[in-house]
Amino acid sequence: MMPRASSRVAFVGAGPGQADLITVRGALRLQDADVVLFDSLADPALRALARNARWIDVGKRGFAGVPHAPRGGRENTGQDTINALLVKHAQSGVNVVRLKGGDPSVFGRLEEELEALAAAGIECEVVPGVTAALAAAAATQRPLTRRGAGRSVALTTAMTKSGALTAGRHADTESFYMAGKQLAALSRRLVEAGWAADTPALVVSRAGWPDQIASEHTVATLGDATVLHSGRPTIVTVGVGAAAIGAAAEARVDAGRAAPAAVTGTAPAAEASGVPAEAGTSTP
Numbered sequence: 054m055m056p057r058a059s060s061r062v063a064f065v066g067a068g069p070g071q072a073d074l075i076t077v078r079g080a081l082r083l084q085d086a087d088v089v090l091f092d093s094l095a096d097p098a099l100r101a102l103a104r105n106a107r108w109i110d111v112g113k114r115g116f117a118g119v120p121h122a123p124r125g126g127r128e129n130t131g132q133d134t135i136n137a138l139l140v141k142h143a144q145s146g147v148n149v150v151r152l153k154g155g156d157p158s159v160f161g162r163l164e165e166e167l168e169a170l171a172a173a174g175i176e177c178e179v180v181p182g183v184t185a186a187l188a189a190a191a192a193t194q195r196p197l198t199r200r201g202a203g204r205s206v207a208l209t210t211a212m213t214k215s216g217a218l219t220a221g222r223h224a225d226t227e228s229f230y231m232a233g234k235q236l237a238a239l240s241r242r243l244v245e246a247g248w249a250a251d252t253p254a255l256v257v258s259r260a261g262w263p264d265q266i267a268s269e270h271t272v273a274t275l276g277d278a279t280v281l282h283s284g285r286p287t288i289v290t291v292g293v294g295a296a297a298i299g300a301a302a303e304a305r306v307d308a309g310r311a312a313p314a315a316v317t318g319t320a321p322a323a324e325a326s327g328v329p330a331e332a333g334t335s336t337p
């Protein structure tokens with residue numbers, strides 16, 4: 054076994070999908086854990102790695118007894134409770150794993166939890182994970198960077214703290230998190246931000262899971278993806294890295310052993326299936 058850092062708290066990225074996308078180091082930390090505080094996105098099959106640990110569900114959606122109502126204009130009652138739980142268990146002297154979907158450093162509220170531990174004088178380590186944008190690229194075999202044309206990648210959320218939607222243009226390839234419920238609005242914001250209407254846009258939901266779905270669109274027709282991906286964690290990749298890499302590569306995707314997401318639904322196909330073009334803001 055790898056030597057354990059002296060800290061008793063490890064933030065572990067679970068990866069975005071099935072349990073085997075966790076890193077070896079993350080799996081080792083789980084094996085050593087007495088308490089695991091986990092999010093709703095982590096694969097329940099990971100429990101097999103820490104059968105004797107106490108697993109505590111702190112997923113924002115399913116966290117029983119935690120009010121979600123804004124307090125003082127900020128939706129952080131659940132976060133405060135998670136911070137307190139982390140500190141409490143760490144102070145009790147047991148090994149704690151804080152298991153987060155994807156990578157802890159990407160839209161994972163890691164900052165707040167690190168601050169809470171630091172304030173309590175508790176050391177910790179962070180074990181990285183595969184973030185959803187990377188799983189989406191892998192699922193569709195569309196590299197995020199392209200020699201010459203795709204020199205930068207941005208991981209972006211279109212959602213602001215107040216719930217408004219904004220979009221800019223920060224990189225050759227831009228991956229949007231947490232925008233799945235507002236694809237039509239995102240489409241409009243992207244055009245306003247200067248993306249050409251025919252820029253490739255790729256939508257992948259449940260990337261890394263056996264039921265992952267991918268569909269290809271343009272910035273202008275992104276709203277067509279709404280129904281197909283409704284209710285599923287969704288990544289939207291826009292720009293150079295969203296484009297297919299050619300017929301030969303697509304043939305390899307079809308023959309792929311790991312059942313890659315078949316990229317379905319170009320914009321016209323989505324229209325043919327009756328997906329309304331402007332339905333992006335109303336899904337659950």
Ligand code: SAH
Pocket residue numbers: 069070094153154155156157158159160161183184185186188189229230231232233257258259260261262286287288
């Ligand atoms: N820390 C996570 C992101 C958490 S924010 C990571 O690194 O991946 C939650 C958002 O991540 C979701 O709204 C969605 O946009 C994205 N996401 C998480 N898992 C996903 C998956 N399997 N497929 C597609 N998008 C996913």
